[in-house]
Amino acid sequence: MKSALITGATKGMGRAIAIAFATEGVNLAINSRNADDLATFKTELLQINPAIKIFTAVADGSKREELLQFAEGARRELGQISIIVNNLGMYKYSKILDDEQGLFGKMIDTNLMPAYELYRFFGKEMIATGRGHIFNICSVASLNPVVEAGIYSVTKAALLSLTNTMRLEMQEHGIKVTAVIPGSTLTDSWKGQQVDKDLMVLPEDIASAIINIYKMSVGANVDQIIIKPAKGQL
Template sequence: MKNAIITGGTKGMGRAITIALVKQNINVSICSRNAAELDAFKTELLVVNPQIKVFTTVADCSILAELKNFAEFTEKNMGFVDILVNNVGMFKPAAILDDDDESYQKQMDTNLRPAYELYRFFGKSMVSVGKGHIFNICSVAGLHPIPEAGVYSVTKYALVGLNEVMKLEMQPHGVKVTAVIPGSTYTDSWKGAAVDTNRMVLPEDVASAITNILNMSNGANVDEIIIKPTFGQI
């Protein structure tokens, strides 16, 4: 049975990905800043699949000490991690010239640093056994910047670049790396907005893409997958 770690696993894409992995008979380790949400989600996951193990950690991934505690807890309880899903992120709409002084560091610490740190933490063990799969949840803002979300776009550009470096470093060792690049996806960022969810990507679409990629043959890797709304970005 394989083991997966997912950052920000209780909401949006992280939640959908976690459920999809559990249905694939994969043990999961997830984190959230909310202990009550983690406990409730763990109960739900064990109903979905009583055969798997679920590990939870209260952690704010933008705080390095909490992120490292999550990684160490996961390794201690799971052993080898086959699948790393760097999902956690934040979206803050603001032009760079109008943004507050703390925005840059906060978004870098949330959208980029967790992927970097967890890659360094788990990547060496993946190399040592010659297997594993890393998924980085990027954004189309990392390909085509959104001027109304300047710092967010910068962090997602950086994440796409980090994904490319990971892929090149891991390729000789048989470890797979995939950039998942969604367009307008209905997550908590859109709650309260007047949008038609039938014209958006759903978290379950992203989760389906990941499980399908995982089920490909050992010799196949999806370098990146772009998932956009049928009628264009919102």
């Protein structure tokens, strides 16, 4: 049975992705800063599939030490991690000249650092076994900057660049790396705003795309997939 580590898995896209992998019979390692959220979600996942193992850790994925402790625990409890979904992210509606002090570092630590550190932590093990698939959740802002969300756009563009570099490093070893690039998706980023879910991408759409990419033949990789609302960005 394979095992997946998913960051930011108790809400939004991460939650939908975790449910999708649980349904497929994949063991899970998930983290959250909230112990109650983790416990509730673990119970829900085991109801979906009682046969899987689930490792949970109360950890802030934007803090390197806590992130690596989570990774170490996942390896210890589940064995080899062959799937990584770097979903943890932070959106801030702010032009760069209006950014509050410290926002740049916080965005780097949330949107970019975890993917880098988890790649370095698990990458050589994936090479040694010749199997693995890394999914990095980027954003359409990776491709077309949103001036009203300046540093978010910068960090997501950096994540896409990191993803492309990782893919080139890993392709000779048969390890797959995919950039998932969602457009306007119904997550907590839209909390407090009135939106029509029928005009948006749903978290379940992202999860479905990831599962279908994951289930492709061993010789096929999707370098990147862009998923946008059918009627255009909000």
